Amino acid sequence: MAVLTAVILGRLVLLQGLDGTAYAAAASADRLREDVLAATRGQILDANGNPMAYTLSARKIYADPSLIGDPVAAATILSGMLGAPVNQLVDKLQADNRYQVLAERLEPSLAAQVMNLGIAGIGVEVQPLRIYPAGSVGAQVVGFTGADGSGLAGIEQAYDELLTGTPGTTSYEVGRSGAVIPAGGRTDRPAVPGGSVQLTIDQDVQFHLQQQLDAQCADGSTENAQGVILDAHSGRVLAMATCRSFDPNTASEADPDTLGNGAISGILESGSVAKAITLSAAIEEGIVTPDDVRLTPDSITVGNTTVRDAHPHNPINYTVTGILAKSSNVGTIGIARELGNERLEQYLRAFGVGEPTGIELPGESPGILVPNQEWSIAQSINVPIGQGFALTTLQMASIYQTIANGGVRIPPRIVASTTAADGTVTESAQPEGVRVISEQTAATMAYMLEAVVGEGGTALNASIAGYRVAGKTGTAQRPNPACSCYAGGGFWTTFAGFAPADAPRYVMSVMLQRPDSGVPAGPVFKNVMTFVLAHEAVPPTGVGRPEFILIV
Amino acid sequence: MAASVSVETIRAEPSRSRATPRTHRPALRLLPAPTPSLRRGPFIALVLTLVIIGTVGLLVLNTVIAADSFRVEQLVQRNAELALAEQELQRQVAEGLSPEALAEAARELGMVPAGQPAFVIVGPDGAIVIQGTPVPAGVR
Numbered sequence: 080m081a082v083l084t085a086v087i088l089g090r091l092v093l094l095q096g097l098d099g100t101a102y103a104a105a106a107s108a109d110r111l112r113e114d115v116l117a118a119t120r121g122q123i124l125d126a127n128g129n130p131m132a133y134t135l136s137a138r139k140i141y142a143d144p145s146l147i148g149d150p151v152a153a154a155t156i157l158s159g160m161l162g163a164p165v166n167q168l169v170d171k172l173q174a175d176n177r178y179q180v181l182a183e184r185l186e187p188s189l190a191a192q193v194m195n196l197g198i199a200g201i202g203v204e205v206q207p208l209r210i211y212p213a214g215s216v217g218a219q220v221v222g223f224t225g226a227d228g229s230g231l232a233g234i235e236q237a238y239d240e241l242l243t244g245t246p247g248t249t250s251y252e253v254g255r256s257g258a259v260i261p262a263g264g265r266t267d268r269p270a271v272p273g274g275s276v277q278l279t280i281d282q283d284v285q286f287h288l289q290q291q292l293d294a295q296c297a298d299g300s301t302e303n304a305q306g307v308i309l310d311a312h313s314g315r316v317l318a319m320a321t322c323r324s325f326d327p328n329t330a331s332e333a334d335p336d337t338l339g340n341g342a343i344s345g346i347l348e349s350g351s352v353a354k355a356i357t358l359s360a361a362i363e364e365g366i367v368t369p370d371d372v373r374l375t376p377d378s379i380t381v382g383n384t385t386v387r388d389a390h391p392h393n394p395i396n397y398t399v400t401g402i403l404a405k406s407s408n409v410g411t412i413g414i415a416r417e418l419g420n421e422r423l424e425q426y427l428r429a430f431g432v433g434e435p436t437g438i439e440l441p442g443e444s445p446g447i448l449v450p451n452q453e454w455s456i457a458q459s460i461n462v463p464i465g466q467g468f469a470l471t472t473l474q475m476a477s478i479y480q481t482i483a484n485g486g487v488r489i490p491p492r493i494v495a496s497t498t499a500a501d502g503t504v505t506e507s508a509q510p511e512g513v514r515v516i517s518e519q520t521a522a523t524m525a526y527m528l529e530a531v532v533g534e535g536g537t538a539l540n541a542s543i544a545g546y547r548v549a550g551k552t553g554t555a556q557r558p559n560p561a562c563s564c565y566a567g568g569g570f571w572t573t574f575a576g577f578a579p580a581d582a583p584r585y586v587m588s589v590m591l592q593r594p595d596s597g598v599p600a601g602p603v604f605k606n607v608m609t610f611v612l613a614h615e616a617v618p619p620t621g622v623g624r625p626e627f628i629l630i631v
Numbered sequence: 632m633a634a635s636v637s638v639e640t641i642r643a644e645p646s647r648s649r650a651t652p653r654t655h656r657p658a659l660r661l662l663p664a665p666t667p668s669l670r671r672g673p674f675i676a677l678v679l680t681l682v683i684i685g686t687v688g689l690l691v692l693n694t695v696i697a698a699d700s701f702r703v704e705q706l707v708q709r710n711a712e713l714a715l716a717e718q719e720l721q722r723q724v725a726e727g728l729s730p731e732a733l734a735e736a737a738r739e740l741g742m743v744p745a746g747q748p749a750f751v752i753v754g755p756d757g758a759i760v761i762q763g764t765p766v767p768a769g770v771r
Contacts, residue, residue: 135718187715212725286730545763618750621762
């Protein structure tokens with residue numbers, strides 16, 4: 080009797096005292112059900128608050144074929160409402176499993192109509208749907224999301240964590256049958272919806288730029304076209320596009336080649352656009368002034384590399400302004416040889432070549448610039464005229480932003496602010512500027528670049544009636560990936576510039592990639608910049624274009 | 632019964648307390664048993680009233696709660712419907728506001744992109760300067 084009592088008592092102590100908490104926890108875990116509350120993904124807005132991406136609640140209609148009585152009759156009724164062929168629906172309704180998705184991304188009202196038919200075996204599920212109201216406009220910047228709702232490109236990827244938010248949970252007690260115990264404990268941890276991201280992009284400008292680039296690519300021979308527009312003083316990106324965008328609403332069906340943001344991930348050799356760097360350096364270092372005269376032949380040979388000017392000519396007495404306005408390769412190389420490779424590389428890097436700008440987008444390329452000690456002789460005479468190093472279309476714009484902004488380069492940014500779920504707005508700080516050239520040199524460069532655009536320069540086609548425009552054309556041979564040589568690689572034609580030249584507001588770079596060098600990029604600049612100036616209500620400065628002495 | 636017990640108890644007591652002299656003991660007699668109260672009627676009425684009020688009150692409360700819960704359900708449903716309607720309307724607005732849709736709508740109305748504007752600059756002294764040359768729409 081005593082032994083039995085001891086055993087029972089011992090067991091009691093063991094159960095209640097020692098293992099008690101574990102059993103209680105197991106019991107409560109058995110009763111507790113936990114459901115995940117999905118967090119709504121945040122919005123992506125343009126500079127004016129127009130939504131470029133947002134999430135709404137759509138519906139998915141599914142069928143359990145084992146419960147469908149008459150597949151043909153059901154398919155006939157559903158076909159009209161779901162917009163799917165009858166035979167396809169019949170196949171699905173007769174499938175040998177218990178879950179067939181009949182239609183996705185439906186308006187809730189349409190799904191409700193389908194459910195009102197009361198067909199047994201047809202069910203509806205809530206499906207978060209990412210909507211991009213602007214379609215292909217800015218798609219390469221905004222990016223897209225995958226089937227699981229996570230960001231796979233662009234801002235959607237870079238700000239995925241902020242946009243996603245934090246899913247919540249609701250846990251409650253259920254009885255054996257699964258019914259909720261009304262008086263049972265219930266704990267809700269509500270979902271925190273995702274924050275929103277406001278871009279510096281203006282949807283209208285973006286649309287116009289995209290249209291102009293697409294028009295270039297529609298000619299059948301232009302393989303690629305890219306453009307970037309920056310605010311001259313803040314470095315903010317007003318628009319950024321690559322021709323042939325895609326519709327992020329149906330990203331999974333898009334041509335994969337169109338998904339990337341070429342303006343930051345693709346690289347090109349800018350050609351004569353880079354002469355602005357060479358001359359900025361030479362003026363800053365006191366090697367030349369705009370009115371210095373250089374007797375310039377039409378070719379220069381260093382080692383066994385010969386570089387010619389675009390058109391044959393007898394030796395001409397070009398001013399330095401004339402060398403830039405006429406885009407003389409020989410004149411520029413002559414000045415660069417006085418500058419030296421080391422200083423040229425210094426200035427290239429100061430202008431941002433060879434390092435990523437740090438823009439808030441995934442997949443940015445830093446460009447390619449090898450240290451000057453490794454330059455071959457051919458490279459050392461090609462770099463000053465924009466060959467032998469590579470940059471992105473964005474970096475090309477950034478170089479001209481530096482000149483337009485009095486010599487201070489502001490690394491370009493594309494996110495204006497982020498707003499957390501609780502409404503806290505975080506304005507993006509403007510990155511610290513980098514003083515590349517003096518204000519005086521920048522003003523001199525703006526003056527010289529204005530000589531390029533208009534009468535006497537190479538870019539008459541980029542001039543805008545009533546406005547003073549500064550800029551530079553470029554043409555570069557494109558390396559042929561097949562042979563690692565330039566033969567058969569085609570060309571890049573480029574243009575970078577800003578307006579108004581005497582009170583810069585906007586900077587733009589354009590690149591066209593073609594099998595020939597016959598189509599200049601200047602007109603694209605002209606068309607888009609004309610729109611930007613009118614759209615942003617930038618009045619002409621009312622001061623006439625100065626006279627330039629190009630040849631003496 | 633209770634009365635008789637108490638009488639016995641009282642009677643038995645003196646035998647135990649020897650200190651008390653016999654002569655001082657007061658005369659004892661039996662009290663009549665308490666007569667049952669004749670005022671039961673109002674009490675029953677009170678209890679009955681309370682019971683009825685309670686029952687009816689409970690019924691009314693239950694009905695009100697049930698009616699309210701129906702109303703809550705209706706409102707929740709209506710709220711959900713309105714949220715969906717709003718969502719669809721906002722989607723239409725957002726799509727209508729997109730540059731592509733606007734451009735298409737404008738084209739359908741026969742509109743063309745504006746030409747270059749001129750700017751009227753009013754100086755501090757009221758002098759007017761016109762900057763730029765206006766270009767008619769459709770001329771590029």
